[in-house]
Amino acid sequence: MVDEALAAAHPGARQRERMTLATIPGLPPVLACLALFLAWDLTARAVAIDSLPSPWSALKEVPAILGDGEAIGNIFASLRRMAIGLILAIVCAIPIGLMMGRSRAVAAFCNPLMMVIYPVPKAALMPIIMLWLGVGEAAKILVIFLGVSLPVIYHSYQGGRAVEEKMLWSAAAMGMTARARLFRIALPAALPEIMVGVRTGLVLALITMVTSEMIARQNGVGNILFNSLDMAQYQTVYGMIIVIGVLGFVLDAAFQMLRGVLVAWAEPAQPIIVGST
C-alpha cells in the first residue's frame, strides 16, 4: 500500500532524474531574452532609424527610469489602479461565473451577454467611459475591471460547470445548503480553472491599464510611454516598454507562486494558456 501511495504521489519522479539544459531553472527564460535582444539588435542595425534604437541603449534607460522619483510614482499609481480593478473584478466575476456554471437558468441569461461583451476591446470603450466618469481614476479602474472580469467569469463558469456532481451530492448529504455548496464546495473545486482565468485577467489588467493611461493621460506608465513618444525620446519609450514587460513577467511569476500554494492539491490537469484578447 505504501508503494501504491508513493507511486501515485510522484508520477513524474522518474522523468525528473533526466537533466538537460532546458531543465536548469531560470536558464530558458534568460536564453529567450537574449535571443529577443539579439534579433532586436540585428533589426535595429539593419533598418537604422531613430524610432528603433538598439536594445542596449534602451536597457541603459531602465536604471534612469527606475532612479527617477517621478517615474516610480507613476509606476506605483499604475500598479495601484491595476490592483484595484483586478481585485474588484475577481470579487465580482467569480460568483457570477460560478452561478452560471451551477445554474442552467443563470447561464442561459448571462452567456449571450458575455459572448457579446467578451470580444469588444475594453480600451475602445474608454472614450465613452470618460464621458461618464471623467478622465480620472474611476474611468481607468472601470476599464481594467471590465477587461479582467470576462476571462475570470468565463473560466469560473467552465470550472463551475465541470464540478463533479457527486461531490456536490456528497456535500448535500452532509446537510450543506445550496449556498454553502456553491461557496465551500463548487468554489474550491473550480479553483484550478478559476486560476487560469485570473492569470489571463492579470495580463489583461496590465494591457488595459497601459491603454487606458495612454487615452486618458494624467500619470502612470502609459502616460510616460506616450509623452516620451511625443517628444521623440525613443530610448525612454523602449526603456519603458522593457519596464512594462519585466513588470508583467514579475507579476505573472508572483501569481504562479501564489497559485502553486493555493491549488497544490490539484491533479496536474490544466496547462495554463494565457489568452490573447
Added chain:
Amino acid sequence: MSGFGIGALKSYPCVEDQDLPDQDLPAGIIEIERLSKVFDTAHRDRHLALSDISVTVADGQFVSIVGPSGCGKSTLLYVVGGFVQPTSGRVQVMGKPVLGPGPDRGPVFQEFALFPWKTVLGNVSYGLIEQGMARREAEARARALIELVHLKGYEHFYPKELSGGMKQRVAIARTLAYGPSILLMDEPFGALDAHTRTRLQNELLEIWERDRKTVMFVTHSVDEAVFLSDRVFVMTRSPGRIKSIVDITLPRPRRRAELLVDRRYQDYVVGIERQMDDPPEAGGT
C-alpha cells in the same frame, strides 16, 4: 389564568399518537411505492428509466441491486438518496417522505467524489464539522475511522496522492463519520482492480458486521452482490423494473474462499445471472 393554561395543555395527550398507525407500518426502513422515473432525452423522446417499482428494505439489511447497465439501478439509489426526484410514486425513509438529501442516508460513489483540496483527515472530519461538532472532537473521531479503514499514517495525504482503493476507503470513512443509518453505495468498487475490489469487499463486510447499518448496494457484479447481501433485487432493462427478489441465506460471517466452493453460493450466482437480460456468459464477472 393559570387554570386556563393547564386546561389547554391537558387537551393534548388525548389525540397524541392514537391516530398514527405505527403498527400498520411494515418494518421497512426504506419503503418505495409505485416509483417511476422518466428522463427527457436530447431528442425529445422520453426515456422510462424506472417503471412502477415497489420494494421495502428492512432495517439492518444488506440489500444489493443488480442488473444490466442502463437498467436504472443507480437512479433508484439516487432517488432514495434524494439526489434525483421521482416522476411519480413515493419513497419513505424511516416513515418520512424523502424530500432531498440528508445525513440519515450516506452515499458512497464509484467516482469517490472526495474533496481534493482537503486531506484524508479533512475529508473524513468534514461532515462532522459541518454538523457543528468542534474540530478537535471531529478529528479525533475521524482518526478512529481512518484507522478502521486501514489508512492510519495517511491522515495528511491529499486525494491525488492516493490509489483508487485508498480513495474509496477514505470515501467510506467520510460517509460513516457523520453516522448515517443507511449507506447508499453506488458501484463503489466498480473502478477498482480485481484484487483491490476483493479486499475492499472483505473490509466492507467486516465494518458492516460491527453495527449492521442498512445498506443499499448497487453493482453489476452478481457474485459481489451474492457475497455481500442478505437480499438481492434483480432488475431488468428498459423500462427498469424489479424482476425478482432473491434472499441470500448463506451464513455469516462469510469467507470468500469458503463461499467460492460452496454449492449454494454457486447456485445463487448462476440463478441470478439467468434472470438478467444479458446472456449468462456475459453477465458474470
